[in-house]
Amino acid sequence: MEAGLQSGDVVANGVRLHVVRGRREGRPAILFLHGLYDRWEIWRPAMVALAPEYDLIAPDLRGHGRSDWPESGYRLSDYVDDAIGLLDRLAAREVAVIGHSLGAVVAALVAAKDTARVRAVVLEDPALEQNDGTTEWLEMLLDAKRGTPEETYALISEMRWDRDDADWRRETEWLRGTADGPFVAMLDRLDRDVDLFTALERITCPVLLLHADPAAGGALSESGAERARQALRDGVYQRFPDTGHSIHHERPAEFVEIVSDFLRRAVLPGG
Template sequence: MAFARSNGIVLHFRRAGRRGGPRIVFANSLGSDLAIWDEVADALAADFDLLFYDKRGHGLSEVAQSPNGIADHAADLVGLLDHLGWRSAALCGLSVGGLIAMELAVRAPERVERLVLMDTAAKIGTPEAWNTRIEAVMQRGVAAIGDQIMERWFSAGFRDTRADAFAGWQRMLERTPATGYADTCRALRDADLTGAIAGIAAPTLVIAGEEDQSTPPELVADTARRIPAAAFRTIAGAGHLPCIERPGEVASLLHHFLSSTVAAKGDRLGRERAASSAGHPGPGPHFQE
């Protein structure tokens, strides 16, 4: 296990894959740890240099002493990259991890080579819903909402056919520190990057699980429409965590997108969109390759 102090927080992280290969950083969802990427890592390890970490308040990382926002999470990631001597990398963010990745792509674009956004959106949920969840967790712990969250995380097929794995992932969720979980809920409640993501220049792939109930595909697709050079994909039979339900498909999409030919195509799409939408504010066409 490896740890580093970043932005005042001790973060747990793991390296995998081929040192010297193209670099990818993976940012996790609310209530999960870096184990959610294990099978994706196995499929990509031969060709990529992989970095996984537990965000503050999750897994083995430290819980902050005061509430934090998405900007704090992004600063944590920058500090971790600096610790490793990584000037830039591709970012793959799931759910709140996607918001962290978008924040970094907007605020420090030189650090982001390419962007993969999975089951996320520029704005997730309502203040009322997040406040209700925060109150429940702080009063009764994460286990109090465990059943509800798991129903939203996983497809019916996964719940029915992989009961043992389903139970194991529920234990991961329910072991998240209540304070760390609630603080991240506050960050999600207060985050709205809707107006900012039109400035993202990095080639971007946006992925949605077809059966996701936490960030439904139509919400994820709306975020894709707002980002220049963004391609959108859905993964059939997957819920909010396609990296667990369909790791082979996720790895295949990432491998293809992160190849040089796809990156060049993304750059071309960005130029074409910029030319066609000149003088017309707001989201442009939705690239479904």
């Protein structure tokens, strides 16, 4: 793997997680958390850019990719306990957490729960809200995932009309390579009692909130972004006009630049 990245498995919270590492002994660690039906690979460009200064940790979440697919256990608290358990197993003492979508929600909850260890958080278009549109989207994805490969590809190519065939094929593979559990848990609203905005208030470290454009497919509404900004004690806000939900994919160079600058000031000694 490039940039000295290495892959392996770690058992955390009773679940085997496939983890990619970029080891830098004695450096602050970064934990990368991907979104629904993604993989660690979404972070590859950012990991390559950040490798010289940080110890990198990028798992496939439970139910995704090469990690275990338990039959149950897809509440937010399960993902949080996996992440904290992984950091414990790797003896990571000072950590920044970067998350996208579902992974951003998990990142926020990890930071709210493990305030002594988490030194900075990057929330990329966090899925803080679930509405009828979200439910319809989840139902379409689950139906397509359970269908034929051709049906899955047809939905992905329609949803991601602005991308190319390579992206469509990769996303088709990833969707089909994800357990039903994460989708079912969200559709059943198992975490309906979790107040994510209250969780944001409990985060004590600096937070970078990256807001995609709702009109271009962003998950976080304008009102939701404002509520999040008000909840954060030490927040930095960056909006990306005309940019969809996956900022790291659509604006990779800008994403890396903004995140690198934020982490350098928030995490590195003398930053």
